[in-house]
Amino acid sequence: MSYTQFVATASLTVCEGFNVQSYLDAISERCVKEDNFMVEHYGEVDGKVDIDFNDYVRESGGQILIEMDSEESNGNSEVWDWLIDQFLPIMKSDYVQIKSASIDSRSGVDIGFSLYSKTGKVVDLDEIMKTYQQTVTP
Secondary structure, eight states: OOOEEEEEEEEEEOOTTOOHHHHHHHHHHHHHHSOOHHHHHHOEETTEESSOGGGTEEEETTEEEEEEETTSTTOOHHHHHHHHHHHGGGOSSSEEEEEEEEEETTTEEEEEEEEEETTSOEEOHHHHHHHHHHHHOO
């Protein structure tokens, strides 16, 4: 029997004093007002989508970490992607840093790293390397 697991984190910064719980409550309420996949999939309770975003999002000193693990309660990658999109317009950092790993009992481990700009555009790794080489090479 084969086994596959996918884990990922997205890290970014927000302004000091940011109230993450208030923000998560607001986007949960907005989900109900908008027609989207989350209300269709999870339903609604008391004017909010019936999913605990705290399973995905942690905050510490202005650092936001959005986590996803296919084996845990935060295992829906569509929710994880959607949450990242919700933080793009309010993030203080220039980029969201995405780290991921796929673990497959047959093919092994595959890791990933990428950066998303505030517009949601993926920053190309070749572009990063080119900039790095220009700053390091005399």
